[in-house]
Amino acid sequence: MLKLENICKYYNPGTINEMCLFEDYNLSVERGEFVSIVGSNGSGKTSMLNIICGSIPIDSGRILIEDKDITKTPEFKRAEYIGRVFQNPALGTCPDMTILENMAIADTKGKSFNLKKGTDKKRIDHYRELLLGLGLGLENKLEVKVGSLSGGQRQAMALLMSTMTPIDFLILDEHTAALDPKTADTIMQLTDKIVKEKKLTALMVTHNLRYAVEYGTRLIMMHEGRNVIDLKGDEKERLKVEDILLKFNEISIECGN
Amino acid sequence: MKKNELMKRAALFTAMAMLTAGLTACGSGAESTESVSDTADTTVAEAAAEETETSGASEESTVSGDFTIGIGQFAEHGSLDNCREGFLQGLSEEGIVEGENLEVTYNNANADGSIASQINQSYVGSGVDLICAIATPMAQSAYAATKNTDIPVIYTAVTDPVAAELADAEGTPVGNITGTSDKLPVEEQLKMVREILPEAKKLGIMYTTSEVNSESSVAEYKELASDYGFEIVESGISTSADIPLAADTLLNDVDCVTMITDNTVVASLPVILSKAAAKNIPVFGSEIEQVKKGCLAAMGLDYVELGKQTGHMAAKVLKGEAEASDMSFELIAGASFYGNTKVAADLGIELPASLTDSAAEMFDTVEE
Amino acid sequence: MNTIILGIFEEGLIYAIMSLGVYITYKILDFPDLSVDGTYPLGAAVTAALIAAGANPLVAFPMAFIAGVLAGTVTGVIHVKLKVRDLLSGIIVSLGLYSVNLRVAGTANVSIFSKDSIFNNPIVNAVFPEGIKSLATVIILFVIVIVCKVLLDLYLNTRSGYLLRAAGSNDRLVTALAKDKGTVKILGLAIANGFAALAGGIMCQKQGFFDVNMGTGTVVIGLANVIIGTRIFKNVSFVKATTAVIIGSIIYKACVAIAINCGLNPGDLKLITAVLFLGILVISNMKKERHKKNAQA
Numbered sequence: 071m072l073k074l075e076n077i078c079k080y081y082n083p084g085t086i087n088e089m090c091l092f093e094d095y096n097l098s099v100e101r102g103e104f105v106s107i108v109g110s111n112g113s114g115k116t117s118m119l120n121i122i123c124g125s126i127p128i129d130s131g132r133i134l135i136e137d138k139d140i141t142k143t144p145e146f147k148r149a150e151y152i153g154r155v156f157q158n159p160a161l162g163t164c165p166d167m168t169i170l171e172n173m174a175i176a177d178t179k180g181k182s183f184n185l186k187k188g189t190d191k192k193r194i195d196h197y198r199e200l201l202l203g204l205g206l207g208l209e210n211k212l213e214v215k216v217g218s219l220s221g222g223q224r225q226a227m228a229l230l231m232s233t234m235t236p237i238d239f240l241i242l243d244e245h246t247a248a249l250d251p252k253t254a255d256t257i258m259q260l261t262d263k264i265v266k267e268k269k270l271t272a273l274m275v276t277h278n279l280r281y282a283v284e285y286g287t288r289l290i291m292m293h294e295g296r297n298v299i300d301l302k303g304d305e306k307e308r309l310k311v312e313d314i315l316l317k318f319n320e321i322s323i324e325c326g327n
Numbered sequence: 328m329k330k331n332e333l334m335k336r337a338a339l340f341t342a343m344a345m346l347t348a349g350l351t352a353c354g355s356g357a358e359s360t361e362s363v364s365d366t367a368d369t370t371v372a373e374a375a376a377e378e379t380e381t382s383g384a385s386e387e388s389t390v391s392g393d394f395t396i397g398i399g400q401f402a403e404h405g406s407l408d409n410c411r412e413g414f415l416q417g418l419s420e421e422g423i424v425e426g427e428n429l430e431v432t433y434n435n436a437n438a439d440g441s442i443a444s445q446i447n448q449s450y451v452g453s454g455v456d457l458i459c460a461i462a463t464p465m466a467q468s469a470y471a472a473t474k475n476t477d478i479p480v481i482y483t484a485v486t487d488p489v490a491a492e493l494a495d496a497e498g499t500p501v502g503n504i505t506g507t508s509d510k511l512p513v514e515e516q517l518k519m520v521r522e523i524l525p526e527a528k529k530l531g532i533m534y535t536t537s538e539v540n541s542e543s544s545v546a547e548y549k550e551l552a553s554d555y556g557f558e559i560v561e562s563g564i565s566t567s568a569d570i571p572l573a574a575d576t577l578l579n580d581v582d583c584v585t586m587i588t589d590n591t592v593v594a595s596l597p598v599i600l601s602k603a604a605a606k607n608i609p610v611f612g613s614e615i616e617q618v619k620k621g622c623l624a625a626m627g628l629d630y631v632e633l634g635k636q637t638g639h640m641a642a643k644v645l646k647g648e649a650e651a652s653d654m655s656f657e658l659i660a661g662a663s664f665y666g667n668t669k670v671a672a673d674l675g676i677e678l679p680a681s682l683t684d685s686a687a688e689m690f691d692t693v694e695e
Numbered sequence: 696m697n698t699i700i701l702g703i704f705e706e707g708l709i710y711a712i713m714s715l716g717v718y719i720t721y722k723i724l725d726f727p728d729l730s731v732d733g734t735y736p737l738g739a740a741v742t743a744a745l746i747a748a749g750a751n752p753l754v755a756f757p758m759a760f761i762a763g764v765l766a767g768t769v770t771g772v773i774h775v776k777l778k779v780r781d782l783l784s785g786i787i788v789s790l791g792l793y794s795v796n797l798r799v800a801g802t803a804n805v806s807i808f809s810k811d812s813i814f815n816n817p818i819v820n821a822v823f824p825e826g827i828k829s830l831a832t833v834i835i836l837f838v839i840v841i842v843c844k845v846l847l848d849l850y851l852n853t854r855s856g857y858l859l860r861a862a863g864s865n866d867r868l869v870t871a872l873a874k875d876k877g878t879v880k881i882l883g884l885a886i887a888n889g890f891a892a893l894a895g896g897i898m899c900q901k902q903g904f905f906d907v908n909m910g911t912g913t914v915v916i917g918l919a920n921v922i923i924g925t926r927i928f929k930n931v932s933f934v935k936a937t938t939a940v941i942i943g944s945i946i947y948k949a950c951v952a953i954a955i956n957c958g959l960n961p962g963d964l965k966l967i968t969a970v971l972f973l974g975i976l977v978i979s980n981m982k983k984e985r986h987k988k989n990a991q992a
Contacts, residue, residue, distance in 0.1 A: 149873040162871070166864035167857070175857045179872045185850070188857040232871060403962075434955060437962045440909040441706065441916070442955075444902060445948070448702030449955045463804060464906050470808065471902040472702070474815075475828040491904070492806030501808055536797060537907045539804035565793070 071271055072099040072239065077121060077131035079295075091117055092295040095131070099288075103302070104265055104272045106282035108314065109292035110321065115275040118292070119241050122273070124148045135238070150180065153232035155225070157244040162228025165217030169208055169227065172216050173197040176231035200230055204260065222253030226260060233264050240265060242274035246281065254278070258285065279311050279318075289314075293321050390422040394457070394645050395430045397450030399469060401462035402438040404590055405616050406509075409630035410461050410483050416631070417638015423645060440464060447472035457481060457645055459637070460506075463491050463540060470504050479644050479651035482506030483637040484630070486540035486588070488656045498655035505654040507637045511587060511613055512662030513547045515626040517555040519664065520611055522679055523624060524583055529558050531581035533573060533599070534589045536563040541589040548585075570595045574602045585611040586622060596620055609674050618665040621693040624678060626662045629687070633659050663687030701829055703952050707945030708836040709898045710916055712843050714924075716763075716890030717917030718940045719847075722925065723863040724883045729785030729914050730770040731891045733792025734763045736910035738892030740800040743905035746807045753813065755896055762799075763892025764885045766792060771881030789910070796907055803907040812900035832901065839897065843890065844937045850886075859883050891917070912965070919968060920944035922975050 077095040082088050091114050099105055107115050120126040122133065124145035133141045140148060155162055163172050174189040174197070194212070201209040204226045208219075216224060225245060233240060242261065246254035262285050265272045276282050282289055289306050291299035291314060299317060301309055398414070400407055411433070415425055423429045432450070436443035447469045450458050458480045460469040466482035470493060473480055483506050488494040493504055520530065532548060534541035545561055552559045562577040564570055570592065577584065584603060586593065593613075600621045603610045612622030615629050636659060643649045664686045666678045670693065683689060713735055720728035738759035745755045766788060774784040797803060813819070814832045823831035850856045861868045862879040869876040891913070899905045924943020928934040934942075954964055 144875070146870045146873055146875050149871050154871060156867070161865065161867045164861045164865050164868050167860055171857060171860075175854075175861060175868075175872065178854050178857070181854075183854045183858045183872075183874060185853045185855055188852050188854050432958070435960070435962065438908065439911060440902075440906055441710075441912075442951070442964065445702065445706060445951055445955055448706075449699055449952060452697070452699030452702060453956070464904075464908075467804075467806060467808070467904040467906075468902060471904075475825075476698070490806065491804065492808040495809075537793075537803040539802050542802055 071101040071103075071136060072122070073097070073132075073134040073137075074118070074121070075132040075134065077133075078129045079117065079121065079126075080129055083129070090295070092121075092128075092131075095295055097290075097297070099271060099273065101271055102269060103288050104262075104270075104286040105274065105288045105290060106286040107273065107275045107290045107292060108277070108279060108282045108318075110318070113292040114295045115292050116243060119154075119243050119273065119275060122148075122239075123152055123154055123241060151238040152241060153237040153239065154241040154243065155228050155232050155245040157247045159221045159224035159228060159248060162232060163216045163224050166215065168213050168215055169201070169219075170194065170197065170212040172227060172231060173200070173234070176234045179235045200234070204230065205256075220253075222249050222257065225249060225253075225257050229257065229260060229264065233268060233270065238271060240270045240272040242272060242276075244275050244277060247277060261285075279314055283309055283311050283314065291317060389424050389428050390646060391428070392646075393428055393430070394423055395453075395455045396432075396457045396459060396641070396645075397446075397453070397455040398431060398433045398459045399443065399446045399450065399461065399465045400433070400435045401443060401460075401465040402590065403435055404462075404594075406588065406593075406614060406630045407461050407484055409616070410509075410634040410637070411459075413631035413634020413636075414459055414461075414483065414638040414641065415634075417635035418642050418645075419638075420635065421639060421642030421646070423642055436465060440468070443468040444472065451476055451478060454478075457641055459483070459641060463487075466493055466504070466506065467491055470502060473504070474502065477503065480504040480506075481637060481641040481644065481651065482656075483634060484509045485656075486510050487543050490539070490543060494656050500652050500654065500656070503650070503652045505640065505651045505656050507633055507640070507657045507659065509588060509628055509630070509633055510658055511544050511547070511628070512626055513544065514551055515662045516585060516611065516613070517548070517551055517557065519624065519626045519682060520557070520583060520585065521555045522682060523676065524609065527557070527582040529560050529581040529583075531560045531562065531577045531584040532587060533562045533564060533570070533577060533584070533592050534587060535591040536565055538589055538591065541587055541592075544587040544589075548587075564591070567591050567595050570598055571602070574599050578602055578606050578608055581608065583609045583611065586613045586617055586625075588613050588628075593617065596622075604673065607674060609670075609676060612665070615665050615688065618667050619690055619694045621670055622667065623670045623674065623676065624664065624666040624682070627665055628659055628662065666690070667693065669693055698829065699952055699956065701833055703948045704833045704945060705836060705901065706951075707948035708833070708840045708941070709894055709901065710920060710948065711840050711894075711941040711944035712897065713891045713894035713913060714917045714920035714940045714944045715843055715847055715937060716887035716894075717914065718921045718925075718936065719859070719883055719887040719890070721918060721921055722936065723851075723860055724880060724887075725863045726774075726781050726880065726884065727785070727918075728767075728770060728884060728887060729782060730766060730788035730792070730884075730888055731785075731914040731917055732910045732912070733789030733796070734766045734888040734891040734910075735895035735898075735913040736796050736905070736907060737762050737766055737792050737799070738895030738897075739899035739905040739909060740796040740805075740895075740907075741892070742896035742899040743800050743805040743807055746810045746812065746900070747805055749810075752811055752816065752900055755900065756813075756893065759896030760889045760893045763889040763895075766892070767885040767888025768881055770888065771877075771884040774884075775877035775880055785914075793907065796910075800905050800907065804904060806904045807899070808903040812903070813897075814901055836897070836901075840941060843893070844941060847890075847937055848935060855882070915965075915968065915972075916947065919972055920947050922972065923947055926975055926978070 074097040077092045079092040080090050109115050121128055132139055198209045206223050206226055246257050258281050288302040290297050425431050434446040436446055443465050451472050458469045460466040460480055460482040461484050463485045466485050469480045485491055485508055488508055489496055494500050532545055534545050549559050560581050562573045564573050600610055609623045612618045612625035614627040618625050644651050664682050665688050666683055666686055667690045669691050671678050720726045741759045741762045742755040745758055746752055770784050770788045773779050774781055814835055819831055858879050862876050866876040869879055920943045921940050923946055924939035925936055928939035
């Protein structure tokens with residue numbers, strides 16, 4: 071499904087601050103996998119997501135989706151089949167537009183942004199139903215501007231909006247990190263529900279080891295641009311938080327932290 | 328939180344209030360402006376008095392009646408200021424004297440078209456008896472503002488009223504608007520340059536491409552130059568920042584330079600004069616002020632005279648002797664010679680007696 | 696007195712059309728677009744050239760708008776494709792337009808007093824008797840402004856309009872919707888400058904002449920109008936932002952008229968505008984910071 075082949079990425083090439091992030095990095099994700107990715111800061115998790123989405127260019131290597139080379143495809147074109155939710159809830163919604171308008175604009179993805187009415191009245195009931203599924207009471211606040219919602223509510227909206235139209239991939243970039251623990255739990259359960267319902271292939275970067283262990287079908291731990299743990303199936307099922315914590319500490323000691 | 332919001336609102340309103348206060352303050356400032364114009368007026372009156380003395384005319388009696396006029400000047404500029412001064416002199420010669428039977432409101436648009444339009448609307452709104460518009464854009468804007476009223480407009484310093492569509496090809500006004508043109512006496516100027524410099528071939532002119540008056544002047548120079556054996560070298564600039572380089576290029580290529588009434592170029596006259604002096608190239612002026620400042624000579628307009636002539640026209644309209652719509656626009660009657668002997672001596676040129684004898688005024692210093 | 700009020704409305708309404716454009720760039724796209732200083736007179740130049748050549752004054756409307764759209768597209772392409780900073784792209788375009796305007800109009804000042812305009816033609820003269828002619832101009836302008844406002848409101852509620860609004864408030868969302876945010880920006884700049892040029896064209900028809908310097912300071916007036924309007928009606932939910940901008944535009948011109956009638960030297964006006972401008976901006980910044988704090992809390 072998704073393949074990263076021989077990815078090389080340097081930051082600040084040719085300067086004294088040159089830093090190698092990935093050297094010959096490979097990753098292959100099967101259809102329907104829900105991959106949790108953990109790792110310390112600077113291990114390359116978010117950079118990998120950015121490389122998949124096309125937010126940052128790579129120095130060499132190939133990115134394939136269903137054997138199609140998308141290495142040169144611009145970010146916005148890749149968004150046709152990739153949905154993404156960011157750590158910052160503000161990035162996934164449009165704060166100056168109402169909930170209804172946000173739902174409508176997300177619903178238009180993949181269609182032509184022409185001079186037809188922005189909000190199709192016939193779809194409002196459908197939007198209401200989707201919002202009802204969030205259980206946050208947003209279905210009664212359709213005319214409220216998203217900017218005035220709480221971070222959790224916005225993140226729920228963002229999740230809903232990024233998965234509203236058919237996509238192959240869902241990229242979750244520490245999407246619960248900015249939320250309080252209770253809201254984070256809600257959003258995480260919601261994510262799991264959506265991924266399962268829509269049978270999405272998902273990549274989730276998280277610092278919450280419990281989420282990484284509890285959710286998903288595969289777990290990767292990254293360190294210095296390499297996968298140091300990559301478990302799936304039964305091995306993943308048996309994995310406990312303590313196990314990865316142990317590995318984490320090992321790595322930290324190696325680094326002298 | 329609520330309180331905070333209130334404070335911000337209050338702050339916004341304070342800002343608005345400050346603006347209003349500022350405006351009211353300028354209301355009281357209006358008095359001081361008036362007093363300034365009063366003092367300016369006394370100098371005008373004195374100048375007028377001098378004028379009457381020299382011309383030996385008898386003292387005029389004021390005309391009965393109270394008049395209110397609005398003077399709108401497009402930009403701050405020596406020649407235009409002279410026009411305004413002359414205009415008030417012209418009126419007072421006809422017995423309409425500011426402070427006695429005439430109330431004058433003066434505004435300067437500082438070359439901003441949208442302000443010009445609002446100034447004229449404000450005059451129309453306050454119901455003045457006449458609007459005096461100085462310079463082309465002001466005249467056009469005054470005409471647009473008064474179109475649906477019966478307020479007459481008298482303009483001055485409009486080089487080409489026909490091109491500005493303020494008069495038709497015969498000189499008949501298009502509406503209740505007339506005035507005077509400050510069209511340059513190009514032919515006289517060319518004749519004078521030929522007389523002073525019998526050998527000169529290339530005559531340089533610098534002008535701003537955005538000034539419509541300058542364009543028509545340059546066109547006229549080009550048309551007439553060959554009759555006097557000149558070849559015109561033109562140099563178009565777009566801002567005053569272009570002048571030093573443009574002047575260097577132009578001065579490399581010409582025998583002499585003549586100024587036209589181009590606002591931007593005239594404002595940078597000292598730059599051109601010093602560069603020309605370094606190359607010993609004579610620069611001719613287009614009006615008296617430029618000769619004072621160091622141009623060799625000019626067959627030029629005296630804007631005070633032009634203003635006076637305009638004032639006389641305005642007086643006729645105010646007194647009800649004529650309708651502005653019936654009066655053709657006027658050109659200044661004849662150009663006069665102005666020379667600067669100091670500049671001539673510096674350049675090693677002798678101004679021919681045929682010119683100096685009939686000079687309107689000669690200068691022997693250069694005004695800094 | 697009445698004439699002054701009518702004058703305020705005439706000027707205010709014309710500048711309102713331009714301000715609707717500035718509203719798109721400044722408020723919706725968050726793009727400080729200085730090309731307006733060039734596109735406003737561009738519309739006037741196109742109008743003057745067309746009418747002087749004998750074209751129908753109504754034809755001048757779409758032509759002025761199109762000219763503005765083209766110029767706005769150039770600003771957008773310079774910014775988006777050539778990666779020049781927003782302020783600089785506007786400066787470059789308005790600078791270049793100065794020469795273009797001179798070329799289009801032929802000379803620096805073109806009079807069209809003698810020609811028909813939308814404000815002065817046999818039909819208008821027949822409909823409005825001599826006595827209320829001055830009212831006619833305001834009525835015509837009012838109709839034009841309302842049409843522009845309604846069209847813009849309608850547009851902002853289309854799919855394309857939604858995308859434009861999203862581009863200004865969160866351009867990552869545009870990318871997420873699989874659309875190129877650069878193209879959306881170019882579109883916004885094109886429409887905005889179309890409005891500015893339309894306003895210039897209408898001003899040219901109203902005042903009866905084009906002058907190459909008539910654009911100086913347009914963008915400042917536009918920004919002032921937008922900021923005054925949207926700040927005053929910030930919490931009045933039933934007033935749409937576009938309406939607020941139009942009212943702001945009239946308020947601004949009213950302030951200028953009051954200032955002139957008070958005998959204020961118009962030369963000082965710009966300083967007062969600048970101070971007022973700064974004041975309003977500082978207050979809105981204070982407000983924004985508070986919003987931020989709320990969001991973090």
